[in-house]
Amino acid sequence: MKAARGFFARLLRNRMAAAGLLVLALILAVVLAAPILPLADPDATDPARRLLPPFSEGAWLGTDALGRDLLARLVWGSRLSLAVGVAASLLAAVLGSTVGLLAGYLGGWTDTLLMRGIDTLMAFPYLLLALAIVAVLGPGLLNALYAVVVVNIPFFARNVRGVAAGLRHREFVDAARLSGMGSARILLQEVLPNVMPVIVITVSTTIGWMILETAGLSFLGLGSQPPQADLGSMLGEGRKVLINAPHVAAVPGLLVFLIVMSMNLIGDGVRDAIDPRLRTGLPGKPGTATRVERPDVPAGHDGDAGALLDVRNLKVAFDTGSGRNLAVQGVDLAVAPGECLGIIGESGSGKSVTALALARLVPSPPGVITGGVVRFEKDDLLAAPPGLLRRLRGGRIAYVFQDPLTTLHPLMRVGDQVIEAIQAHQRQAAGAARARVHELFAAVRLPEPDRIMQAYPHELSGGQRQRVSIAMALANDPDLIIADEPTTALDVTVQAGILDLLAELRRQRRLALVFISHDFGVIARICDRVAVMHGGEIVETGPVLDVLHRPRHSYTRRLIAAVPVLGRAKEILRTDPLEAPA
Amino acid sequence: MSGAPAVQVRDLVKTYRPRFALFGRRRKPVTALGGVSLAVAPGETLGIVGESGCGKTTLARCLVGLLRPSSGQVLVAGQPIDRLAAEGPAALGRSVQYVFQDPISSLNPRRTIRQTLAVPLRFLAGLPPGDHPARLRELMEGVGLDPAMLDRYPHEFSGGQAQRIAIARALAAGARVVVLDEPVSALDVSVQAQVLRLLVELKARHDLTYVFISHDLAVVEALADRVVVMSAGAVVEEGRPEELFSAPSHPYTRRLVASVPRL
Structure with a gap:
């Protein structure tokens, strides 16, 4: 009714x-x-x-x-x-x-x-x-x-x-x-x-x-x-x-x-x-960047001098039929050059929205950034003109998403897609770009780069597709890669290979990495620091091993206690008094 | 572990034959299961681990009759399932049930939970409609949900709640063997732990036998009494999970265990 x-x-x-x-x-x-x-x-x-x-x-x-x-x-x-x-x-x-x-x-x-x-x-x-x-x-x-x-x-x-x-x-x-x-x-x-x-x-x-x-x-x-x-x-x-x-x-x-x-x-x-x-509202074409409605632009704040990315008090909301839902409620993050920051949280914690909001990729409508500053080196991305954002995205800031089958174009050869990514940012002749793709595919350790360049996404395995996405992210020598659950859809043996690759690329190229995951094991394997998100806020942040072994916040403790660990997995079956009901 | 096994699988083979193509090239048949044999004792939880494409879901679907094997036999409580299936869907559904990976999509979006849960009561248990309300309340409480939620639609539930409902549906007609196909993979870790605890509790209460399929070794270790490792449609290793995962002997198992990220 x-x-x-x-x-x-x-x-x-x-x-x-x-x-x-x-x-x-x-x-x-x-x-x-x-x-x-x-x-x-x-x-x-x-x-x-x-x-x-x-x-x-x-x-x-x-x-x-x-x-x-x-x-x-x-x-x-x-x-x-x-x-x-x-x-x-x-x-x-x-x-x-x-x-x-x-x-x-x-x-x-x-x-x-x-x-x-x-x-x-x-x-x-x-x-x-x-x-x-x-x-x-x-x-x-x-x-x-x-x-x-x-x-x-x-x-x-x-x-x-x-x-x-x-x-x-x-x-x-x-x-x-x-x-x-x-x-x-x-x-x-x-x-x-x-x-x-x-x-x-x-x-x-x-x-x-x-x-x-x-x-x-x-x-x-x-x-x-x-x-x-x-x-x-x-x-x-x-x-x-x-x-x-x-x-x-x-x-x-x-x-x-x-x-x-x-x-x-x-x-x-x-x-x-x-x-x-x-249903959620009037149909509208999403804009090129998330709408920003900041009541107070914090002036004269220089932030962390050494940070590559410095996020202060970021707030993101979604307009629904019945008002505005705050999905991210004041998040502070800083990433130094060459550092890997993990963001861990469960579904609905706001971790993916935070990741997308950094380069203003949250679709508007319904998304709105309602406050905060996102400073990438000197620029406040929340005040940046569309041209600058376009140059940064896929240029100095690159994304890798969870499911490469949905992020790669199904009807284009993967080699051509990476060439396109290069030519969107640099004037490069087709031959030079092709040689660069070959080099990139070799760098992400894809076997037979020449054959894979000619393949369509569905002809590759899940792990190969994710390597192609990483190659695409690397195409324009980024300073920062934001990876949103990049290994969640993969088998563990394949996941291990991708994590090793990311760690190695980070060392070689002095890449900063923001790595989003729901899996503490994965974060512990690759990140230096971790931020724990819950209900749109960061409840705890610190070096991975500290957070893992001496969690301060009760949510972090609950989260860690819920993860079954090989060798002592049966521990999670003991009822935990800290556990909140479903 | 005495008496007849709750589930017995003998030389199960499943080949997917390519679709008949009038034009275009003929494809080769794909072998998903190449002669799998295993047995599960009553009251036991058998874990099946393996990576995507190893045949574990094909095996699970053969166990409940959703797929017909190319050759080989599946016996549930000593009865061949093709004979059970021949007696109509009710006979099979009363002995063995299935819980799907994605709880939301295993519930019809356009039917209330009451309507969904009433289906096995009516067709499998043959319960007169007058007895439904009491039994539905009992089922909801059995999986830790408020019976007041019965008239809601699936999209109003979280993943964990929806999986509890799916489990209630599997238990509704008193099946003693439950095949769980990645039942917690789509859930958040804190919810996952709660659902695993619920499964352990239900097993003790109803004296169930589980076939528990997962790609997550730690989750399998938490629940299983015995585990088989599958690769390319065959069982490569079998044993108690603590021993098997701490000292794997087959190279594939070794690689699998080494890949698991540690805390």
Whole structure:
């Protein structure tokens, strides 16, 4: 119920959709009230009063070539057209979604057979197919409806199949099977509710189109038969007197326009309101840098003279529908040249947001930096112009992220991606850049650099991909690398190799490293100092071994106690009185 | 460790055959399991460790009938699982259950916890609907959750809470063998420790047998009575975790143990 109210609130926030909804509601109210409205008989002919212009006495919208009242025909005709259009979309939705669900969920031969059938339907231009169906069944409104349904089944089948095929391998479907559900039940109770949004969106975006198609068939004389009025047949009749009495065609034409337009606007609104990505606020293009709204710029602060990166009182917030959530609440950090600082924390501690905020990479909206200073050598990055930020990012400050499969471009050879990274910062000929990439790949100890340069990301192993990301980070000789959980997605043996590589590169190149992890073991292996983050704050900071062996803060103690250590792992099973409940 | 094993696996082979391709080159079949044999005694926790692609998840899915092995046999409580499966999903689901790695995605996002937990009660345990509320409350309390949360949707829970719900679902119909596939890998360390403690407690209370799969050697050591190390679809080493990890004999195990970062 709450979800439905939220949905309508979001729908109405979209002004175009709200306007469409208003227009459609008016039209619907009128056509639904048709039997009780004081309208003339729509089929009563009166040759003496033929082709009266609009605003004539007794005929507000005038009359047609047979002297029938246009207003009455319009109201009754729209009623019929809407009924046929709605019935057609519901039928097409039910039939098409059934085909799509079965094909997507069952897969294999069923999928092949059903979808090739759908492809066959799609191989004919829709109007030709509809004409052929009506030609076989004979003209008539019901047959036109069948034709429109058949023509529109593929839209539903294809959309639904894609989603259902994705859901088939989801864990909750396996879990339902293990809980004793049969295939039919899984399909109806587990898969269908998750496909429903797609069906609703497809209905709302095709219903206008289907009304138009039905009208088209009636216009050609294949739908409603005289004297019955629908919007298409009224247009067809108006065409014959278009020169002498344009209003006979213009009036139904205008109404078709209004109906289809309002439905399409609503359809777009429904699509946006259902899409969860747009829920947290109005859609907007993220800016090139996180927005900064600092009330107080601390003046005259020189910070740590020797520090490469000096962060004071950094605050980052996210705008949500119900106000501003502070994710990072006043963080102080300093990194000397060549130093490795670890940031450790659990999910939601604000460690990744802090890492992204350093180079103002938190997407805005919804992210806002609400306070603090980030000093990189002399520059305050929070006051830096976009040009400077762009030069620094991937230049002197480089990032390595957790999952290289998502940070590398899937359709570009990895060698070309590193060349691109180099040429974004330096004027270098293609040959020189290529030689540099070769050198970098050798430096991160990728075997056969020449072969790997030609490979696409999916052809490499997880460890190789992360080495490519590190090579890319090194491309412009950075002073600082910010690595956010760079080894979390990797196997331990591969992780060990990457950590050794990072440690060695740091020594050789006097690189400063900010290393974010949830794993104390990893931090202890590579970092000099560690900052422990919890709830958006740094609760403790110091040399790694000191923090590990003599933790001062109770959260740090809890965290360390919770880590199972090989050789004495069973200790974590003893209940710890310090432990807070989940 | 007497009597019939709770789980027995004999010469299990699973080959993935490539999809039939009308065009394009033919791919070679991939062997995920190359003849694995093992046995788990009732009340024992068997740990399975190995790196990605070693076949541990394939093995786990064969144990609960989610995958059909190419050859070989799986027996649960002395019964071949293909025979159990032939009796319908209920017979199998009452003897062996599964807990997935990602707790959130193992719960249907569009169904409340009450609806999700009622499924095994209805289809596996055959409990009349009138008895559901009391049993649901009992299940929630058994995993340390407030029964008032029953009418919430999965996205309203933290990872640790969602995993507790998944565990409750696995235990709902009284299965005595539970296959846990990386059940704490997606959780934060402090939550991980709590879930591990819960698993130990539940095992004692319900007299369960666990097959515990993880890539994290320390987590396996914490829970397992015995551990097998898998590599490339085969078991390379087996033993008590404290001994095996302190003195590994197979070169792969040695490399694995050496790679674990120490505090």
